[in-house]
Amino acid sequence: MQNGPLHWLRVFLCGICMGAADLVPGVSGGTIAFITGIYEELLDSIRSINLRSIPLVFSFQFRKLAKEVHWRFLLALLGGMAFSVLSLAQVIAYMLHDPEYRTYLYALFFGLILSSIRYCWGCVPEWHSRHLSAVTLGAILAFICTGPLAKTLVSEKEYDVPVRLEQRYEVPIANLDEGVSRLKRVSESQLSGMLSKGLITEESSVLSHETRLVGPVQDFLSGHFSWKTELWFFFCGMLGISAMLLPGISGSYLLNILGVYGIFIGAIADFTQALAVFSFDGHAFSVLFSVGMGIIVGALTFARGIAWVFRYYHDSAISLLTGFMAGAAWVIWPFWTYQWVLNPLKLHKGPQLETVRMSFPSLLQLETFIALAFVVIGFFTVVVFEKLAEKKD
Secondary structure, eight states, X not given: OXXXXXXXHHHHHHHHHHHHHHTSTTOXXXXXXXXXXXXXXXXXXXXXXXXXXXXXXXXXXXXXXXXHSOXXXXXXXXXXXXXXXXXXXXXXXXXHTSXXXXXXXXXXXXXXXXXXXXXXXXXXXXXXXXXXXXXXXXXXXXXXXXXXXXXHHTOOOEEEEEOOOSSOOSSOBTXXXXXXXXXXXXXXXXXXXXXXXXXXXXXXXXXXXTTOOEEEHHHHHTTOSSHHXXXXXXXXXXXXXXXXXXXXXXXXXXXXXXXXXXXXXXXXXXXXXXXXXXXXOHHHHHHHHHHHHHHHHHHHHHHHHHHHHHHHSHXXXXXXXXXHHHHHGGGGOSOEEEEEEOOTXXXXXXXXXXXXXXXXXOTTXXXXXXXXXXXXXXXXXXXXXXXXXXXXX
C-alpha cells in the first residue's frame, strides 16, 4: 500500500467525490471508489479492522493499533467524504429540488455510470458463460433492490395526518389536502418520525387507509418500537452499508425504500438537538444505536466477503459488479416527470420535487442538448480517470 502524501491527497479527493455521490439518491459511492481505483484498497482497509485490532482500542495500545489498521487510508477517505457532505450538501439539495438543475445533475451521473459499465466490461480479459451469468444475476438483483418490486415488498400502512401550515404554496402539492390541512398517505415510519420530532402528538387524530378508522396516533403506533423494530433497524443498517459498498446500488436509496431513512435522519436531528441543551433522547439513541451497529457489522462482514470473492474469483466479481451498475442505471435516468410534495419530516423546507415516471425529452429543447452535453462530460470523466491510471501504471 502506498504511503506518500500525494497518495493520501488522492484518497482525500476520492472521498470528496464519494461523498458528493452519496448525497444524490440513486448514486452509489461504491461506483466512485471503483472507477477511481481505490475500491479494493477500501475493502482491504475495512478488513484491517478485526478481532485483533478492536481490543487494542480499549487497552489504549495505539501504536499496535496503527500497525494493524489502515487508519491513514480510512482517515483520508472519511475526511474527504465529511468535507464533501458539509460543503456540498446545500448545493446538491438545491439542485435536486429544481427540475432543470436536477436533470443536468443526473445527466452527469448517468454518463458516468454508462462509462463505468464500459470500463468494468473491459476489465474482464476473456468473457465466458460464467461471466455473462454473473452480469445477468447482478443486473436482476440490482433491479429488484431498486425497482417497483422492492417498494411493493416493503409497503407500509398509510395515514392521513393533520399538519399546521404557516403559508399557502404557489405550486400544487400532490400529497396535501389544503381544505382540511392534512398530509395524505403518510407511511407508518414517517408517522413515527413526525411523532419523535414533535410535529404531531400522540393525541393527534389520523385516518388509517387500511381500516378507514380515525383515531389518535397512539392507537396506531402503540408498541411500534419493540425489539423486533430495533432488529429491523439493525438489519436495514447492515443492508444499507452493504449496498453502499457495491458499485451501482445506492445505500441511501435502499434505506428510503425500506422506510427507515426518514426515521434515521429524524433520530439524528433529535439526538443532536437534545445534546445541544445537555439532554439525552433515549428513543433517538436507540434508533441510532441499532442502525449504527448494523452499519458496523455490515461493513466489517460484507467487506470481507466481497474481498474474498475478488481474491479468488476476480473476473466473476467484476462481471457481477458490472451487472449491478447496469441493473440500477435506470434510477439515474435524467428525464422524468415531476410533482411537488411535502416531506412529512421536513415540512419547514416547503414543497420538494418528487419523480413520477420516466420520460423521453424533446430534441427541440435547449435543455435536452445541455443535458446530453453533461452525459458526455460524465462519460469522458471516467475515460480520463482510466487514462491517468494507465499512465501511472
